[in-house]
Amino acid sequence: xxxxxxxxxxxxxxxxxxxxxxxxxxxxxxxxxxxxxxxxxxxxxxxxxxxxxxxxxxxxxxxxxxxxxxxxxxxxxxxxxxxxxxxxxxxxxxxxxxxxxxxxxxxxxxxxxxxxxxxxxxxxxxxxxxxxxxxxxxxxxxxxxxxxxxxxxxxxxxxxxxxxxxxxxxxxxxxxxxxxxxxxxxxxxxxxxxxxxxxxxxxxxxxxxxxxxxxxxxxxxxxxxxxxxxxxxxxxxxxxxxxxxxx
Numbered sequence: 663x664x665x666x667x668x669x670x671x672x673x674x675x676x677x678x679x680x681x682x683x684x685x686x687x688x689x690x691x692x693x694x695x696x697x698x699x700x701x702x703x704x705x706x707x708x709x710x711x712x713x714x715x716x717x718x719x720x721x722x723x724x725x726x727x728x729x730x731x732x733x734x735x736x737x738x739x740x741x742x743x744x745x746x747x748x749x750x751x752x753x754x755x756x757x758x759x760x761x762x763x764x765x766x767x768x769x770x771x772x773x774x775x776x777x778x779x780x781x782x783x784x785x786x787x788x789x790x791x792x793x794x795x796x797x798x799x800x801x802x803x804x805x806x807x808x809x810x811x812x813x814x815x816x817x818x819x820x821x822x823x824x825x826x827x828x829x830x831x832x833x834x835x836x837x838x839x840x841x842x843x844x845x846x847x848x849x850x851x852x853x854x855x856x857x858x859x860x861x862x863x864x865x866x867x868x869x870x871x872x873x874x875x876x877x878x879x880x881x882x883x884x885x886x887x888x889x890x891x892x893x894x895x896x897x898x899x900x901x902x903x904x905x906x907x908x909x
Contacts, residue, residue, distance in 0.1 A: 716817055719888055723816040726881050730806060730874055735765055737870045738799040744854040748795040764796060769812075770803040771796070778805040779906040782837050786844040786852045794853055802837055805830055808909050809878070824886035828893050829907035831878035836906055838871045 716724075742749055742757040749760035764770065773781050773796055781801030785794045809830040811822060842856050855867045886893050896907070 719884065720816040720818065720820060722884065723820070723822070723881070724814070726877055727810055727814050727816075730877050731765075731803070733870050733874050733877075734799065734803055734806070735761065737867070737874075738764060738795065740867065740870070741795045741799070741853060741855060745795055748793045748853075751791065752793040752796065760793065760796065764799055764803070770800045770807060772804075773797045773800055777801065778808060778909065779833060782833075782840070782906075786840055788846060798837070798841070798853065802834065805833060805909055806874075806878075821889075822881075822885045824882045824889065824891055824893050826909050827878050827885060828882040828895070830909050831875045831882065832896055833906050833909065834871060834875050834878070836904060838868075838875075839904075841867070 738761055739757070742760055746757065749757050752760065752763075754760050754763075770777070773784055773792065774790075776784050776797075778801055781797050781804065783801075784790050785798035785801065790797065809823075809826045811820075813820060816822075841853055844852050846852060856865070882893060885891075
């Protein structure tokens with residue numbers, strides 16, 4: 663009986679110690695004031711609890727999503743500069759207000775109840791007389807967001823679908839083709855963007871859109887490798903077929 667009491671007391675002491683240790687360790691992780699020097703012994707960086715739940719691949723995902731939406735915002739800025747009537751048609755005083763309406767909110771806005779590829783199509787609808795840049799960018803943005811499972815911060819158990827990401831890249835190719843070629847009955851482009859005139863080339867749009875497509879393709883390959891899934895590649899250019907793929 664004496665040994666049993668001693669063993670129970672010892673067990674209780676161990677449990678108490680583990681609880682205190684766990685509490686102390688948790689408080690350490692949450693301690694935002696705790697700074698850890700970098701590998702070179704230079705500047706000090708704050709330790710964040712969320713870093714414990716992130717792998718290197720998750721960090722790659724985070725950076726990819728951030729850079730992709732940065733490129734999309736840059737594309738929106740350029741389109742509004744070349745198409746000022748777009749934000750004026752919406753009754754806005756400046757293009758900065760138009761950009762805030764798209765990006766400074768929890769999620770991309772719908773346009774006439776449409777999002778993703780439906781919103782992209784709306785931008786080139788002759789019967790639509792609203793902000794075509796809004797319809798185009800919000801459509802691309804919401805489609806990209808869907809390919810990321812509506813997530814911007816990825817952790818250990820976060821999942822992505824490589825096929826959706828790959829399909830979104832092909833859809834952006836179609837969206838790019840529409841931007842370059844779709845014209846109104848008058849012969850004017852719905853949205854001014856690309857220019858290949860001799861002496862006045864403007865290929866900045868191609869570079870931005872190309873970066874987004876390349877980033878999506880790269881991410882799709884990374885996700886496929888991580889999840890051991892095979893991507894079903896489109897044998898013929900989706901842009902030629904003009905068929906948006908499911909995301």
